[in-house]
Amino acid sequence: MLPRKQDAAMMMMMMKRPGGGGSRSGSVMNFRAAVGGPVGGSLRRGSAVLPSVLTFAVIVASGGLLLMIEKGMLNSVETPPPRGSNGNKQRSDYMRQARPHDPSADTESQILQEIRNRTIRTVCSQKNMPHSVWSLSPPQRKTLLQHILVNDKYRFLYCYVPKVACSNWKRVLKVLNGALESVDVNIKMDHRNDLLFLSSLKPEEIRFRLKHYFKFMFVREPMERLLSAYRNKFGEIESYQKKYGVEIIKRYRKGRAKDASVTGDDVTFAEFSRYLVDEDVERMNEHWMPIYNLCQPCAVPYDFIGSYEHLEGDAERVLQRVGAPQHVHFPERQGWYKPVTTATLHYYLCSLPQKILRELLPKYILDFSLFTYPLPNTTTEYCRH
Numbered sequence: 001m002l003p004r005k006q007d008a009a010m011m012m013m014m015m016k017r018p019g020g021g022g023s024r025s026g027s028v029m030n031f032r033a034a035v036g037g038p039v040g041g042s043l044r045r046g047s048a049v050l051p052s053v054l055t056f057a058v059i060v061a062s063g064g065l066l067l068m069i070e071k072g073m074l075n076s077v078e079t080p081p082p083r084g085s086n087g088n089k090q091r092s093d094y095m096r097q098a099r100p101h102d103p104s105a106d107t108e109s110q111i112l113q114e115i116r117n118r119t120i121r122t123v124c125s126q127k128n129m130p131h132s133v134w135s136l137s138p139p140q141r142k143t144l145l146q147h148i149l150v151n152d153k154y155r156f157l158y159c160y161v162p163k164v165a166c167s168n169w170k171r172v173l174k175v176l177n178g179a180l181e182s183v184d185v186n187i188k189m190d191h192r193n194d195l196l197f198l199s200s201l202k203p204e205e206i207r208f209r210l211k212h213y214f215k216f217m218f219v220r221e222p223m224e225r226l227l228s229a230y231r232n233k234f235g236e237i238e239s240y241q242k243k244y245g246v247e248i249i250k251r252y253r254k255g256r257a258k259d260a261s262v263t264g265d266d267v268t269f270a271e272f273s274r275y276l277v278d279e280d281v282e283r284m285n286e287h288w289m290p291i292y293n294l295c296q297p298c299a300v301p302y303d304f305i306g307s308y309e310h311l312e313g314d315a316e317r318v319l320q321r322v323g324a325p326q327h328v329h330f331p332e333r334q335g336w337y338k339p340v341t342t343a344t345l346h347y348y349l350c351s352l353p354q355k356i357l358r359e360l361l362p363k364y365i366l367d368f369s370l371f372t373y374p375l376p377n378t379t380t381e382y383c384r385h
Contacts, residue, residue, distance in 0.1 A: 109310050109317070115372050116305050123370060124298035133210060133299050139282060144296045145199035147286070150209060151176055154322045157198065157209060159217040159295035162287040163228045164308050165315075168331040169218070170195060172319075175328055183331040210300065216318055217295045219371040220308035222364040224340045226276070227269070227348055229287040231338070234267045241265045244285070248275045269348050270356060277359045292366040305371070349376050350383035 123129065130136050136144065149158045151173055158173065160166035167189045174180035179194035180187075198206055220228075233240035245264020250257050252271045276284070281293055297305070304321065306314030315330035333339075349357065357378060361368075368375055 106313070109307070109314060112307060112310075112372060113305065116370065119372065120297055120370055123366075130296065130299040133206070133296070136296060136299055140293070140296065142199065143282070143286075143289075143294065144299065145206070146197060147294050148198040148300075149173055150196040150198055150201070150213075151322075152196070153177065154324065155212065156214040156216065156322045159215075159300070159302070161218060161220070161225075161291050161294055163225045163232070164218045164220045164291075165311055166218075167191070169315075171331055172324075172328065176324060183329065214304075214322055215300060215302045216304040216306065217291075217297070217302055218306040218308060218311070218314070219291055219367070221373045222290070222367040223349060223376055224345050225291075225308075226288055226364075227345055228340050230267075230269055230272050231340070233287060234265070234272065238265075241267075244275075248272060251275070270352055273352055273356050273360050276363060277356060281363055290364050290367050292370065297370060307371075345376075346383075349378050352378075354378070 124131070130140070133141060133144065144159075147159050147161075149160060149170070151158075154176055158169060160169060168183070170189060170191060171180060171183045174194050175183050177194065177196075198209065201209070234245055241264035243264075245267045246262050247264075248267050248271050249262050249264060250259065252274050256262055276288060281290055284290075284293075286294060295302075304314075304318060306318065312330065319328065319330065352360075357376075361375060367373065
């Protein structure tokens, strides 16, 4: 249910300040103006993006639910049982011993699940939203089915999202199907072999699994995911530098349009962001395509949506739910992994020109609103610190 009008002001303030206070000229207020102006016009061109009025309503709704968390109003809410039907529940309880955990983390995870469920139901009930896999356009359906991995032994579907621990989840799937001895084996991940994708199955086989299997996905703060992709692909992967970096530099850096010496290894975050602003979300590379477009949560009724921020606990819940053997655990992060810290994200976002940021955020508005992430605070006062 959408929040009452008299609560809207408080909700907007909540969305506006993820880490503290903010002025009336904050990013949310600027963003609202952007949605109603020219940027809103660009949003309406994409079939997967909500009209501006509904978008604003969703932001207010998710903001209100976040405010409920802050005030402790959802402490007594219990998350409904998963919609999927799986006979492995008793087997799961028998085979996996309970690990030490933080009860407060469990409560927070349950609250997030409830908020996401409510928000997704509200948004996806709109007439212009897809209500099944088969109501998607062919390109949308192709993208979705290519990102859903299948495990028939444990009867689950996993929609993988690049830069949201998907490599480690693929390790888990390979162990569960017998292709890999352990998740800790030190080998380079092959992202295609020994994995079954929903796109490789016949329509009737797809329908059966969508109806009867446990379905889950994991999400991450949208701008943090973008920054992680930028640092990894343009700082470490030569193939991405050549394919995307060269194009970006020639397109957005003055005097380099016809420069044959461009290598693409020094793309700035601002140039990358300008590139994303000009891209159609449905044609983006999977590493920066919005999570909504990759996994289509309106078309697929996911039973569990985990968070990158609660990765270990949420992953354990999924493994328990599907009945994975006790020796199968979610891998620890590799020693070489460089996390995106709050300070790092703050630095990069505050370094962006406000105009670019106001045009970039609408591209990921459904990721922010559906998965309960507040819009970043990039007010002058906040960025000064």
